[in-house]
Amino acid sequence: MIHRRQFLRFAAAGAGSLLLAPHIVFANVATERRFVFIIQRGAADGLNTVVPYADPAYAGLRGDLAIDPATALKLDGTFALHSSLAELAKMYAAKQALFVQAVASPYRDRSHFDGQNVLETGGVNPYQLKDGWLNRLVSLMPKSKGDAIAFAPTIPLALRGGAEVTSYAPSNLKEADDDLLTRVSTLYDADPQLHALWSEAMQARGLADQQKAGQSPQDVGRTAATFLGRADGPRIAMIETNGWDTHSAQAGRLGNQLRGLDALIAALRDGLGDNWAQTTVFVATEFGRTAAANGTQGTDHGTASAAMVVGGAVKGGRILSDWPGLSAKALYEGRDLAPTLDLDALIATVAAESLHLDPELTMRTLFPDRPFNKALSGLISA
Numbered sequence: 001m002i003h004r005r006q007f008l009r010f011a012a013a014g015a016g017s018l019l020l021a022p023h024i025v026f027a028n029v030a031t032e033r034r035f036v037f038i039i040q041r042g043a044a045d046g047l048n049t050v051v052p053y054a055d056p057a058y059a060g061l062r063g064d065l066a067i068d069p070a071t072a073l074k075l076d077g078t079f080a081l082h083s084s085l086a087e088l089a090k091m092y093a094a095k096q097a098l099f100v101q102a103v104a105s106p107y108r109d110r111s112h113f114d115g116q117n118v119l120e121t122g123g124v125n126p127y128q129l130k131d132g133w134l135n136r137l138v139s140l141m142p143k144s145k146g147d148a149i150a151f152a153p154t155i156p157l158a159l160r161g162g163a164e165v166t167s168y169a170p171s172n173l174k175e176a177d178d179d180l181l182t183r184v185s186t187l188y189d190a191d192p193q194l195h196a197l198w199s200e201a202m203q204a205r206g207l208a209d210q211q212k213a214g215q216s217p218q219d220v221g222r223t224a225a226t227f228l229g230r231a232d233g234p235r236i237a238m239i240e241t242n243g244w245d246t247h248s249a250q251a252g253r254l255g256n257q258l259r260g261l262d263a264l265i266a267a268l269r270d271g272l273g274d275n276w277a278q279t280t281v282f283v284a285t286e287f288g289r290t291a292a293a294n295g296t297q298g299t300d301h302g303t304a305s306a307a308m309v310v311g312g313a314v315k316g317g318r319i320l321s322d323w324p325g326l327s328a329k330a331l332y333e334g335r336d337l338a339p340t341l342d343l344d345a346l347i348a349t350v351a352a353e354s355l356h357l358d359p360e361l362t363m364r365t366l367f368p369d370r371p372f373n374k375a376l377s378g379l380i381s382a
Contacts, residue, residue, distance in 0.1 A: 022220045022241045025159045026227055026234035029141035033278050034228050035354045036237045037134060040285035041116060042244030045299055046306030047337060048254055050099045054078045057326035061292045065250055079319050084258035087266035091310055095317035100307040102321055103346060104287060104339035110301035115286030120158035122344060122367040131161030133366040134238055137351055138163040140365055159238055217264035225271025244285060248296035265310055277312035280354035280380055284343060290335050291326055303336035307343065309350055313381050345373040353380035
């Protein structure tokens with residue numbers, strides 16, 4: 001059901017069709033720091049993203065899916081990036097990106113719905129909490145004027161909660177002409193509530209039009225940068241990406257997915273300009289994929305995966321991993337990369353350092369039933 005507040009956002013730009021494109025959610029808080037959470041829905045394969053090419057068991061487990069070290073983007077003597085992540089490799093070389101391997105939320109089953117619920121709410125079990133950790137993060141920040149803005153037809157669970165969120169979505173429909181918009185504005189002039197909502201909708205439409213908002217990864221990155229780069233704009237964003245469930249024909253599909261992610265983050269960096277220096281982008285998925293390839297040239301649902309911390313504020317140029325190895329004895333339940341780092345503690349630490357919050361308070365607020373890990377500190381510049 002679309003509420004009246006959301007409907008006005010859609011009416012201003014035309015009800016957008018975002019079935020395949022990434023979705024963005026924005027929140028306004030009083031800070032000059034920017035924090036962006038990118039979720040990879042579908043369980044992204046971390047082993048072919050941040051590739052442990054030097055592990056002696058890797059090539060045998062992956063078979064034809066194994067990434068050739070000669071074509072990968074070497075990070076150090078153990079790990080390499082998939083060749084589709086060329087811009088992220090440049091950011092790593094510039095010490096603006098770090099990669100985390102063998103990381104997982106507390107969820108240990110293999111349901112996308114339950115795994116995403118745990119990741120987005122910050123609970124220990126599915127459906128334990130009703131609001132999202134990103135919404136609770138917003139609650140820790142001084143409030144600036146205006147509500148959060150959703151660049152999506154619906155608000156992702158991670159940003160649902162006490163912070164009010166309104167919506168904007170790009171459209172595949174014909175643009176409303178200026179005469180119609182003027183007539184609607186006149187109609188709402190006498191209504192205090194609707195006039196204010198319509199004015200906000202028109203402002204969002206104008207911002208997006210500056211970039212001719214589209215639905216490609218580059219378009220989404222540029223549009224997000226337009227909003228985040230404004231002096232009076234939002235400072236917290238969530239971007240949803242889909243299509244990471246690669247049960248079959250993984251090689252080409254994963255390459256395309258990673259190429260899109262790489263382009264999205266590069267467009268965000270380029271669009272933010274000098275503001276990139278105060279930006280942190282956190283990329284994570286609900287769980288990883290099996291260590292071994294399956295019979296359809298893909299991988300099945302697993303446990304640990306890789307995460308990324310990117311941005312001008314990041315103390316990058318390094319890999320964060322307590323690498324468990326891929327030997328038969330090391331695999332979780334005999335099939336998955338074993339988790340050795342807690343995704344919840346990593347999120348809390350990165351978010352707190354990015355926004356100058358107390359890390360332990362942030363951990364208690366975002367992930368109330370999870371232990372804080374002081375060893376993860378120092379990932380973001382002061």
